[in-house]
Amino acid sequence: MPASVSSPPPRRLPFGLLALAGLFVAAGVFHFLRPRPFVRIxxxxxxxxxxxxxLSGAAEIGLGLLLLPRRxxxxxxxxxxxxxxxxxxxxxxxxxxxxGGVGAPQWLLWARLPLQLPLMxxxxxxxxxxKQV
Known part of the structure; x- marks a missing residue:
């Protein structure tokens, strides 16, 4: 009987990477489904x-998806x-x-600005x- 050649199991993507990709893909999709609030800002x-x-929605979707392949x-x-x-x-x-043009509390709009840094x-x-996993 010939020896079976087994390939290594596929690596699972880390949760943080999947979450980041999902966040941007979802945000990008909303640019197309509900563009009005984004246009206002x-x-x-x-x-x-x-x-x-x-354009920014397409970039979010594209870049979010491009996070998934290692290359x-x-x-x-x-x-x-x-x-x-x-x-x-x-x-x-x-x-x-x-x-904020969307009826959000002003304090929340200012408080979310520093959150850009953790996202970056x-x-x-x-x-x-x-970190290429």
């Missing part, structure tokens, strides 16, 4: 707000860090609007070679 000096909302993980993680930096002005603009650090974690 695009700073007025930027052109074509709806197109920017769809694209680092680039996707850097892309998410850059995306979070790029949308930060919209989050500041939102915090300055009464109710979470994505940055997967830019390092040792």
């Amino acid at each position: 695009v700073p007025p000096l930027l052109p074509v707000p709806k197109a920017l909302v769809y 694209t993980r680092r680039v996707a993680a850097w892309g998410l860090v850059a995306l979070l930096l790029a949308v930060f002005p919209a989050n500041v603009y939102m915090a300055r609007l009464p109710g 650090l979470w994505a940055w974690r997967y830019t390092r070679p040792g």
Whole structure:
């Protein structure tokens, strides 16, 4: 009887990576399902707000999915860090609007701004070679 050749079992993706990917994919999908609140927070000096909302939603979905394969993980993680930096002005603009344009409490809008940093650090974690799993 020939010896069976077994391949190593597939590696499971860590929960943190799956959660980060899921968070961005879900957020991106909402840009398409409910674009109006996102359009309202695009700073007025930027052109074509709806197109920017769809573009950022597509980037969130694409980069979230690209986190999953090992070969694209680092680039996707850097892309998410850059995306979070790029949308930060919209989050500041939102915090300055009464109710954020979405009826949210003002204190909550300001309190969520520092949360961008942990999100960036979470994505940055997967830019390092040792975190490619």
